[in-house]
Amino acid sequence: FVGRMVEKKAPLLLIRAFSEVRKQVPDAELVMIGDGPLLKDARQLAQDLNMPVEFCGAQSSDFVLTELNRARVLCLPSVTADNGDAEGFGLVILEAQASGVPVVTSAQGGADEGVLDGCTGYTFEECDLHSMVQGLLGLIGTAADLMGTSAAAVQYVQDRFDVRDCSACLEHIFDRLTATERRI
Numbered sequence: 127f128v129g130r131m132v133e134k135k136a137p138l139l140l141i142r143a144f145s146e147v148r149k150q151v152p153d154a155e156l157v158m159i160g161d162g163p164l165l166k167d168a169r170q171l172a173q174d175l176n177m178p179v180e181f182c183g184a185q186s187s188d189f190v191l192t193e194l195n196r197a198r199v200l201c202l203p204s205v206t207a208d209n210g211d212a213e214g215f216g217l218v219i220l221e222a223q224a225s226g227v228p229v230v231t232s233a234q235g236g237a238d239e240g241v242l243d244g245c246t247g248y249t250f251e252e253c254d255l256h257s258m259v260q261g262l263l264g265l266i267g268t269a270a271d272l273m274g275t276s277a278a279a280v281q282y283v284q285d286r287f288d289v290r291d292c293s294a295c296l297e298h299i300f301d302r303l304t305a306t307e308r309r310i
Contacts, residue, residue: 131168
């Protein structure tokens with residue numbers, strides 16, 4: 127988990143899911159990077175569930191990159207907050223996959239655009255604890271499955287989100303829009 131400990135990032139949901147994961151994979155570790163208003167509640171829930179969680183607080187991008195390189199999976203269990211705030215396209219989804227780390231997410235923009243479900247990671251419906259647990263177990267389970275998903279994640283980000291290709295696409299859109307404006 128990387129991000130602010132706020133409602134839309136659903137850190138408490140992740141802790142609940144991971145407590146289910148540890149029933150089947152007792153040595154699985156959860157590292158949560160970030161601070162925010164739910165950090166205290168997250169620590170309390172982990173303690174209540176007797177769940178070992180490494181809370182790292184806010185960290186530099188170098189620290190985050192080091193942790194991504196150590197991780198087997200990144201989970202971003204986003205939800206729509208009570209005030210309507212929702213995850214857009216979490217850049218961390220692409221950063222993880224570019225690092226070879228498959229993603230399990232419900233992030234609205236990321237789940238639709240940033241992850242190939244079943245290929246570069248798993249997506250699940252908002253608040254679907256069971257599906258999130260299954261996605262995590264699918265990636266934590268066997269090294270062979272993880273290796274294929276990891277390689278697919280790297281290739282997907284390289285193929286679809288290369289900055290040169292995205293820039294060329296934007297230039298084409300801008301050119302088309304400015305040509306349309308000239309004709310009006």
